[in-house]
Amino acid sequence: MASTAVDPAHGNEPGRSQRAVAKGGRPGTGQLSLVALTKRFGTFTAVDAIDVEIPSGGFFSLLGPSGCGKTTTLRMIAGFEEPTSGQVLLDGQDIVRTPPSKRPVNTVFQSYALFPHLRVFDNVAFGLRRAGVAKDEVTRRVGEALELVQLSGFARRKPSQLSGGQQQRVALARALVLKPAVLLLDEPLGALDAKLRRQLQVELKQLQAQVGITFVYVTHDQEEALTMSDRIAVINHGRIEQAASPKDLYEEPANAFVADFLGVSNLMDAAVSGPASVGARVSLSDSFTVDVTRGDVGLRGPVKIVIRPERINVEPADSQGSNRVPGLISNIVYLGSSLQLAIQLASGHAVTAMVPNTGEEAASAWAPGMLVSCHLPPGALRILASDHAGPGQADPALAGTAADLSPGNQG
Amino acid sequence: MRPVGRLGSAGLTIYFWLFVVFLFAPLAVLLIFSVNSSPTPTLPLSGFSTHWFHEAFSNTVLTNALVRSVFIALVAAVIATALGIMASLGLMALRGRSLSMALTLLLLPLVVPYICLAVGLLILVEVLGSGPSLIAVVLGHCVIVLPFAILVIMPRLRSLDPAMNEAALDLGASSFAALRLITLPLLAPALVSSGIICFVTSFDEFAIASFLAPSGQPTYPVFLYASARTPALLPEVIAVGALIIAGSLLLVVLAEGGRRWAERRLVGLTASPEAAVSTAVSDQQAVPVAMLND
Numbered sequence: 001m002a003s004t005a006v007d008p009a010h011g012n013e014p015g016r017s018q019r020a021v022a023k024g025g026r027p028g029t030g031q032l033s034l035v036a037l038t039k040r041f042g043t044f045t046a047v048d049a050i051d052v053e054i055p056s057g058g059f060f061s062l063l064g065p066s067g068c069g070k071t072t073t074l075r076m077i078a079g080f081e082e083p084t085s086g087q088v089l090l091d092g093q094d095i096v097r098t099p100p101s102k103r104p105v106n107t108v109f110q111s112y113a114l115f116p117h118l119r120v121f122d123n124v125a126f127g128l129r130r131a132g133v134a135k136d137e138v139t140r141r142v143g144e145a146l147e148l149v150q151l152s153g154f155a156r157r158k159p160s161q162l163s164g165g166q167q168q169r170v171a172l173a174r175a176l177v178l179k180p181a182v183l184l185l186d187e188p189l190g191a192l193d194a195k196l197r198r199q200l201q202v203e204l205k206q207l208q209a210q211v212g213i214t215f216v217y218v219t220h221d222q223e224e225a226l227t228m229s230d231r232i233a234v235i236n237h238g239r240i241e242q243a244a245s246p247k248d249l250y251e252e253p254a255n256a257f258v259a260d261f262l263g264v265s266n267l268m269d270a271a272v273s274g275p276a277s278v279g280a281r282v283s284l285s286d287s288f289t290v291d292v293t294r295g296d297v298g299l300r301g302p303v304k305i306v307i308r309p310e311r312i313n314v315e316p317a318d319s320q321g322s323n324r325v326p327g328l329i330s331n332i333v334y335l336g337s338s339l340q341l342a343i344q345l346a347s348g349h350a351v352t353a354m355v356p357n358t359g360e361e362a363a364s365a366w367a368p369g370m371l372v373s374c375h376l377p378p379g380a381l382r383i384l385a386s387d388h389a390g391p392g393q394a395d396p397a398l399a400g401t402a403a404d405l406s407p408g409n410q411g
Numbered sequence: 412m413r414p415v416g417r418l419g420s421a422g423l424t425i426y427f428w429l430f431v432v433f434l435f436a437p438l439a440v441l442l443i444f445s446v447n448s449s450p451t452p453t454l455p456l457s458g459f460s461t462h463w464f465h466e467a468f469s470n471t472v473l474t475n476a477l478v479r480s481v482f483i484a485l486v487a488a489v490i491a492t493a494l495g496i497m498a499s500l501g502l503m504a505l506r507g508r509s510l511s512m513a514l515t516l517l518l519l520p521l522v523v524p525y526i527c528l529a530v531g532l533l534i535l536v537e538v539l540g541s542g543p544s545l546i547a548v549v550l551g552h553c554v555i556v557l558p559f560a561i562l563v564i565m566p567r568l569r570s571l572d573p574a575m576n577e578a579a580l581d582l583g584a585s586s587f588a589a590l591r592l593i594t595l596p597l598l599a600p601a602l603v604s605s606g607i608i609c610f611v612t613s614f615d616e617f618a619i620a621s622f623l624a625p626s627g628q629p630t631y632p633v634f635l636y637a638s639a640r641t642p643a644l645l646p647e648v649i650a651v652g653a654l655i656i657a658g659s660l661l662l663v664v665l666a667e668g669g670r671r672w673a674e675r676r677l678v679g680l681t682a683s684p685e686a687a688v689s690t691a692v693s694d695q696q697a698v699p700v701a702m703l704n705d
Contacts, residue, residue, distance in 0.1 A: 080577050100580045107581045113574035117596045126592075127582035178582065 029091055030181040030214035031056040032077065037086035039072050039238075046072040048238035049086065054182075054216060054231075059208050061217045061225040064235035065261070070218045073235070074184050077216065078107045090181060101130075106175035107184040110191070112167045114159040120146070120170050121155040127178045145177035148207070165196050172207070182214045189224065201227050222262050226250065234258050256304040256384045266312070266351040270305045272297075272383065279378060284347035290323045295382030304386045311380035312353035314341060317371040323378055327351070329370045341366060343374060438656055445653035450646055464654070467647035476634035477651065480614050483545060483630060487552035488609035494553070495560025495605055496598070499568045500590075502561075518558045525555060529622040536623065543625045551619040556609040563608060567601035568594075600673040607666050611659070 032054035039047040047069040054060045062070040075081040077088055079100030087094045095103055106127070115123050124142045133141070146152050149169035159167055168188055175183055188204075189197045205228045208215045219225050225232050226246045233243040234257070241261075242254040253259035260267055270282045279293035282305055292305060317326060330350075331342040339355045353374065355366065366372070448460035467473055498517055505513055520528065532551045536542055575597065579589035595602075620630040629637065638644040 078577075078581060080580075100577070101583045101585060105581075107578070109574040109578060111572050111574050113572055113578035115575065115578070115593055126579070126584070130583035130588065174582065 029056060031091050032182055032214065032216070033087075033089040033092075034073070034077075035087040035089060037073065037076060037088065038084045039069070039076060039081060040084045045238055047076070047083075050235075050238070050240050052233055052240060052243060054214060056214055057212045058230040059205065059215045059217065059228055061219060061229040061232045062235055063219055063222060063225040063232050063261070066220055068235045069238035070220075070235050071186055074107075074186055074216065074218050077182070078105055078184050079103050104181040105184060106178050106180040106182075107186065108168075108171045108175050108188045110186045110188065112159075112171040112188075114167055114170055114174070116159055118158075119155065120151065120157050120159065120162070123159065123170055124174045124177050126174065131178070141177055142173075145173040148176065148211075149173045164192050165200060168192065168200065172204075176211060176213070180213060182216060185215060185217045187219055188217075189219075197224070204228060226262070234261060236261075253306065253382070253384065256306065256386060259304075259306045259382070259384060266307050266309065266349075267384075268305050268307075268347075268349045268351070269302065269386065271302050272300045274300075276378075280383060282381075282383065284325065284345070284349065288325050288345075288347040290325070290376055290381060291378040292381040292383050293378045294380075295384055297383055299383055299385060302386050304384045306382045306384055307351070307376055307380050309340070309352045309354040310338075311377065312343075312351060313375035313377065314343070314353050314355055314366070315373045315375055317373050319373045319375070321375070323376050323381075324373045325376065327372055327374050329366055329368050329372060332366060332368055339366065343372065345374060441649055441652045441656065444646075445650045447646075463646040463650040467650045470644075470647055473634065473638075473644075473647060473651065476629050476631045479545070479628065480620075480631035483549050483552060483620075484610045484613040486549050487556055487613040488606045490549070490553050491556040491560045491609045492564075492602055492605045494557055495564045496595075496602070498557070498561050499565040500594075502565060503568060517561055520555050521558045525616065525618040528554065529619040532619060533622045543623050545624065545628060547623040548620050548630065551623055552613040552616060555616065555619065556612045559608045559612060560605040563605040564598060564601045567598055571597055600670050603666060603669055603673065607662065611662075 032052075034050055034052040034054075036049045036051060037047055038045070038049050050069075050073065062073055064070045072081060076083050076096075079095070079098065083096055086096075088096050090104070095105075115126065118126070121142055124145055125138050128138045128141060142155070143152070146155060149172050151166060151169050151173065154162065154166065154170075159170065162170065168191075171188065185204075189200055192200065201224055204215075208228075217225070217228065226249075229246055231243065231245055232249055234241040234249065236257050242249060242258045244252070244254075249258060250262055253262060253265075256267055259265050268284060270284050272280045273283050273289065274281050275297075276291040276293075279291055280297040280299070281289055282292050282303070283289050284305075290305075295306075296303070315324070325345045325347055327343040327345040329341055330344050333340040333342075334357075336357065338357050341353045341355060343351050343353055345351060351374070445463060446459050446461065447457060448462065449457035502510060502513060502517075528551065532547065532554075533543070536544070536547045541547065571594070575593055576589050579593045580586070584592065615632065616630075617632040617636060621633045621636070624630055624633055635648055638648055
């Protein structure tokens with residue numbers, strides 16, 4: 001597992017007023033390792049021998065579609081599920097046999113799970129009282145925790161008297177007040193509306209930096225993961241597809257699933273026909289061939305090639321040169337700062353291209369039904385193994401090409 | 412869109428009021444004759460009197476039977492509700508076939524005629540050598556009211572967010588502390604309902620009590636049955652009947668008030684136990700079948 005150098009420094013800045021709340025964020029603690037962690041429910045393998053290094057003091061996201069095993073992984077870290085095999089190492093100690101109540105790990109639940117019969121104060125004080133903390137200190141620490149989440153005036157309310165966003169903050173305060181080594185968050189923003197989500201994403205990230213506690217965040221929302229995380233593990237079918245920084249995931253997706261899951265990206269079925277002067281020569285269809293210099297250029301046979309919408313250069317139909325495929329604009333969406341063009345390529349692929357809106361002329365230069373030439377720069381195209389079937393449609397025009405090539409000679 | 416015409420509507424109205432009369436006429440008759448001065452319940456009414464209430468409460472055999480029944484019903488309600496909590500918690504861990512088997516077993520007393528249970532229990536206490544006793548009545552009543560407790564408590568427990576218990580554990584509570592501080596307070600409305608249903612069912616029960624109560628220590632229904640055939644006692648019995656009706660009404664009002672109060676304290680929980688209570692009370696036969704098919 002390649003572990004990039006993590007920068008926990010932002011969690012250790014002295015002089016923050018709220019540092020007192022979160023002594024749990026000591027540098028060098030809260031380092032989690034999942035070792036060959038496996039969970040089976042009957043014959044169904046929810047989590048399949050995953051290995052993950054979660055660095056101390058960082059914001060780590062488990063990202064994947066629903067049912068991919070990310071929540072099960074989180075529940076094994078919290079102690080609500082017992083792994084079928086494998087280890088959960090917290091600062092080097094295996095905590096698999098430790099009951100949830102004894103783990104220095106706290107959870108913010110998707111439903112918040114606030115205790116409806118207790119006031120906000122008593123909700124936040126719950127863990128401290130269980131730990132036998134003295135009354136004065138309970139009052140002080142609950143006050144600090146509520147201040148941290150900007151809910152100081154709400155201590156006497158019942159959870160039902162709070163908005164969704166406020167409930168979410170109470171859940172956060174209730175977990176953070178115990179100064180855990182690791183804070184687990186199970187899609188905590190899932191129930192909130194889009195605007196509040198974005199606001200809380202920023203706040204949550206700031207809060208994490210402030211307290212310096214390791215956050216493990218489960219989400220199916222790639223934008224959320226990219227916005228907040230220091231590091232993301234993309235999970236599918238109980239396996240880690242790729243674990244990397246947001247930038248690396250976005251720029252260097254390891255496979256078609258990751259490229260597809262991380263957002264709008266054009267995935268095209270293609271076949272590598274041989275080496276080019278640099279990189280590989282790829283057939284998009286019988287009559288269109290492009291050179292590709294990035295990705296797994298050593299692959300041969302059926303592959304996926306991927307290009308980001310903003311990297312496609314849309315040119316007038318008469319432009320000449322290599323790596324160009326003619327196409328027809330089928331639709332245009334005006335996005336303000338850019339135009340999103342849906343283009344049907346002559347190779348049979350449908351792609352999306354982003355054209356910056358540089359002014360009046362740019363906005364009116366294109367129209368639906370217009371013939372164009374799409375320049376796909378070799379350096380913007382990536383070859384990915386096609387064994388992970390993403391939603392990229394199989395292309396009838398390509399079927400003949402793919403059938404000619406033996407699937408056995410990949411890699 | 413009127414589903415019925417004018418005639419049909421009038422017919423339904425008449426049907427409704429006939430139904431109300433059918434339900435409440437016996438209760439009304441009891442209330443009216445309880446304050447009738449004549450020693451025989453016959454028309455025309457002879458005059459207002461509270462005489463029979465005084466008579467009833469100076470009859471120690473009657474009051475002893477009443478106190479005995481209240482006491483038995485209280486104990487049975489507390490024990491059955493406690494067992495119901497435990498059974499429901501246990502049932503939560505089961506799925507599929509094992510769940511329906513366990514439920515069938517626990518709810519079986521609902522569909523077994525009480526008279527059969529009574530005979531069986533009598534043989535059992537004779538075999539054990541203890542013979543009829545009030546303790547045997549309490550235990551017998553626990554058997555028959557436990558299904559009601561489970562039918563009231565389990566739906567409430569299921570409606571609770573499982574994350575609630577996990578959150579308590581996550582925050583450092585032991586399993587017992589999580590039960591005491593989180594699950595039980597959230598179950599409170601169901602526990603109140605369960606207690607009332609179990610109390611009323613036990614208080615009302617005749618077959619088991621008549622077999623298992625030692626002679627000379629009848630429960631109230633057993634005493635009532637014996638004395639209803641003694642014309643001299645009838646006015647007293649009617650007076651006590653009227654009091655019990657009034658008491659039941661008060662209990663229902665108080666319970667509903669208490670339940671609303673508890674619900675207000677727990678606002679944010681979606682499920683209400685009303686449905687469970689009404690089904691459990693109104694239809695003994697249909698409920699277990701529905702539950703078993705669940």
